[in-house]
Amino acid sequence: MTASAPTVARAELVRWLNEYLGTTRFPDRSMNGLQIEGKPEIRRVAVAVDTNLRTIQDAVDAGADLLITHHGLFWGEPLALVGPHRTRVQEALGANLNLYTSHIPLDAHPEVGNNAMIASALGLQNAQPFGSYRGFKIGVKGDLPIPMSLQDFADRLQRLTGEICLVHGGGPGEVRRVGIISGAASESVVEAAAEELDTFITGEPKHQDFALPFELGVNSVYIGHYESETFGVRALAAKIEETFGLPWQFIHVPTGL
Known part of the structure; x- marks a missing residue:
């Protein structure tokens, strides 16, 4: 009999991420932590440097329930849900995708x-x-x-x-x-x-x-x-796999900058 894939409750994984990364420890313009709430259970993780429409869509296509990024969608200031920002949020919500961001804590x-x-x-x-x-x-x-x-x-x-x-x-x-x-x-x-x-x-x-x-x-x-900040998300994903057994995928969308 094939063993079923591991499943981790979103609340448990977010709690672990917050503690492991020291998410609230650093003053940061980024809104670190869970930025968009999606599925309550996590079976697969995707990680990327940036949060944009491409990385969100690629994470969904990869079957991820959680996307972890270094650069998130929210930076401590009110931002109207119009234009590309609305499209990104709508895409994540439509796919019931969780978005977690770690900026300075991951540096x-x-x-x-x-x-x-x-x-x-x-x-x-x-x-x-x-x-x-x-x-x-x-x-x-x-x-x-x-x-x-x-x-x-x-x-x-x-x-x-x-x-x-x-x-x-x-x-x-x-x-x-x-x-x-x-x-x-x-x-x-x-x-x-x-x-x-x-x-x-x-x-x-x-x-x-x-x-x-x-x-x-x-x-x-x-x-x-971009290249200097690919290291952390990949290492964090490997740590999640080691700790929880969750498979992961790196979404590579280089900017050339």
């Missing part, structure tokens, strides 16, 4: 967070919290086990993400001490310099921060906002 998580997973993939040693955000450390810093040239380091990141990196080589030609903050944290190269790191990784640059790496003597490597 900062020490086990499955974006920054922790990038640090792990790079094999950083002596990993420590790094990168201040409203009184919390949400990034990671550490040492490469073997120093490498900046070019080799950028090539390694390119193989890791599958995207070409943008390198602002303001620092030394050899990479030893690295700081990581996923997303759009180019201004945090200032903190990297203050902590005597030679290289800083984030997702995307901001125009006003262009000169900072060169003026501070720190390399900034931009691996793409």
